[in-house]
Amino acid sequence: MKLGIIGTNWITKQFVEAAEMTGEFTLTSVYSRKLATAQKFGADFKNVTEYFDNLSEFFEQGTFEVVYIASPNNLHFEQTLQALKAKKHVIVEKPMFSNPAELKVLQKYLHHHPELYCFEAARHFHEPNFQSVKQAVKELPVIQGADLTYKKYSSRYDQFLAGEEPNVFSPKFSGGALQDLGVYLVYDAISWFGIPEDAHYYPVKLRNGIDGSGTAILNYPGYDVVLNVGKTANSYLPGEIYGLKETIVMDNAAELQKVELVDATGNGTMLSVDPAKNPMLAEAKAFGEVLRDTDSLQNKQLQQEWLAVAVEVNHVLYKLRQSAGLAFPADEHEVNY
Structure with a gap:
């Protein structure tokens, strides 16, 4: 599967290396706010053919099938929806979203578009x-x-x-x-x-x-x-x-x-086994195996089970923040699609 990325930091590089190691993904498309940054990142991967510094063009013109989002936390929601509307599967770095209101919108969108898959990249969950x-x-x-x-x-x-x-x-x-x-x-x-x-x-x-x-x-x-x-x-x-x-x-x-x-x-x-050298290998393999056959009822069920855990995690994080008086500007935004 052709992979696109948002975010060009060390964690993105580690994920891309793990994803390509599985044999399920090939990085082809890189977005960064600066084109030179995207090109510098892509130079380490031999199959990259597309560079973007405009996010709308990235989604509209990019030939990738799956996008890995590793931007700042508050941008995850809008970028995930933008990706899904462009008919891309999404792997979004943890924490997936800022609050339960955003996740509720995602759940509603996925319910109406069951052909699309969305995962939270909580790496240890798959190890x-x-x-x-x-x-x-x-x-x-x-x-x-x-x-x-x-x-x-x-x-x-x-x-x-x-x-x-x-x-x-x-x-x-x-x-x-x-x-x-x-x-x-x-x-x-x-x-x-x-x-x-x-x-x-x-x-x-x-x-x-x-x-x-x-x-x-x-x-x-x-x-x-x-x-x-x-x-x-x-x-x-x-x-x-x-x-x-x-x-x-x-x-x-x-x-x-x-x-x-x-x-x-x-x-x-x-009880443990020796961990993989790349700690993101297990999740990349899990996502790749599911996305290999998106028509499989078993794979659809797996994605729904993983998303259900992500939803509960988000609810607990939000409750913890509320108990401590920790508020984000994202909590005040009206969210919809």
């Missing part, structure tokens, strides 16, 4: 080690809670400290630690434990009101799941899920490179 944790949790006779951490110092934080306001630390662009890294942990919680009864977020806000870090508490019947997120410091704490006498321990609740089940005596059984 085998993620599924291993899910199965291990299912087999626990008792669940007493979990502590999941993902704190990673952002290179953009240096710019913020210098007085700038990069996209990832800007309310205008629907940024912040919860939206950027917290989405991984919310995917963990919903996939492994289900939808929480309640959710609260306690952020550490920066000078412009955005959350640089924070702690979320998700309430389940009889236990809580605690999520620690941050973009202003590095954490090396493992993630833990508590059974009765056994504990599922992971090196990191988002990276999931090592997962083991530790019994009451402290002996561990390895």
